[in-house]
Amino acid sequence: MRPSTTTALPGREYDALFAVLDDCAQATTLAEFKDLLMASLHERYRFPNTTFLTGATFRGAFRDPHPVTTGRITPIIDEYTSGWYADDMFATPQSYAALARTRAICHTSLRGLPSEAVTYLDRFLYRHRLRSASVLHLELAGHSHAMVGVFDDEDKGIAPERLASLGLLARQLSTFAQTLPGQVAPSWRAKLTPRQAQIGELVADGHTNDEIAATLTIGLDTVKKHVSAVLAATKSRNRVEFAKLVLTERLTPRT
Structure with missing residues (x-):
């Protein structure tokens, strides 16, 4: 390297x-x-x-x-x-x-x-x-x-x-x-754009729409549209259900 x-x-x-x-x-x-x-x-x-x-x-x-x-x-x-x-x-x-x-x-x-x-x-x-x-x-x-x-x-x-x-x-x-074995790729990202995946992480971490807009320097309406798209793409009924999906797709158990 x-x-x-x-x-x-x-x-x-x-x-x-x-x-x-x-x-x-x-x-x-x-x-x-x-x-x-x-x-x-x-x-x-x-x-x-x-x-x-x-x-x-x-x-x-x-x-x-x-x-x-x-x-x-x-x-x-x-x-x-x-x-x-x-x-x-x-x-x-x-x-x-x-x-x-x-x-x-x-x-x-x-x-x-x-x-x-x-x-x-x-x-x-x-x-x-x-x-x-x-x-x-x-x-x-x-x-x-x-x-x-x-x-x-x-x-x-x-x-x-x-x-x-x-x-x-x-x-x-x-x-x-990223080349090392023994890591599991989260599947929830598969149907999301890079921006949606970025916003999805922030949603899963408990950030509000206002906080996401401030962090990424984008409009609140844009955030709301992305969040709706993320929930729809992952078939999550709400933010809590989506957060559970993300946080259960973790790394493989450590040895």
């Missing part, structure tokens, strides 16, 4: 990026890929505290009941999965829009977060002395999603050039991860 890009980055960033890609290229299954990526991020980038969460939708990934974790995240992950995941600042529409552009962001780049996300920062991350958080968004087979979290307890943050490097890394890792 080698990225094809004209983005100007320091040589050390390309060295680390290529090393991670080479490490992960040894994976033959998604489970192996998760473990190799976590180990490589630790060795190549010196990221000791990481998470790897997966789900059938963007927001659904944060509900992953079996995340892979390292470092100081491991002893607090049960607390996260018991309820804090719902307020994760990276599960917000702001994060969704930012990651669609760059694939890697730091929490400090998010503005106008809802009060629940601010509470998550103050009462969960900061309480556990995790002062900086970043995330990489990977696309898996069948349009499923992976969220790779990186956390720092020394308030160092991630430099802009490193964050740009991680965005390139996320794109390359997505391409590779």
Whole structure:
């Protein structure tokens, strides 16, 4: 795996990026890929505290009941999965829009977060002395999603050039991860256009029409038409029934 890009980055960033890609290229299954990526991020980038969460939708990934974790995240992950995941600042529409552009962001780049996300920062991350958080968004087979979290307890943050490097890394890792066996492609997308599938994910994640319109920067009437088309195409009687359809078509059980 080698990225094809004209983005100007320091040589050390390309060295680390290529090393991670080479490490992960040894994976033959998604489970192996998760473990190799976590180990490589630790060795190549010196990221000791990481998470790897997966789900059938963007927001659904944060509900992953079996995340892979390292470092100081491991002893607090049960607390996260018991309820804090719902307020994760990276599960917000702001994060969704930012990651669609760059694939890697730091929490400090998010503005106008809802009060629940601010509470998550103050009462969960900061309480556990995790002062900086970043995330990489990977696309898996069948349009499923992976969220790779990186956390720092020394308030160092991630430099802009490193964050740009991680965005390139996320794109390359997505391409590779989609080739791995053991993943089930959700079938609900089969009769939908790409835009309808995008809106369908947001509906399944519980977003209102107004929130979808704001997130995708499209008109409310356009959203309503797409939602109606999604429900009709998937033979769902309402949004709740559609959400159940989407969220039951998850990845195969992890080993």
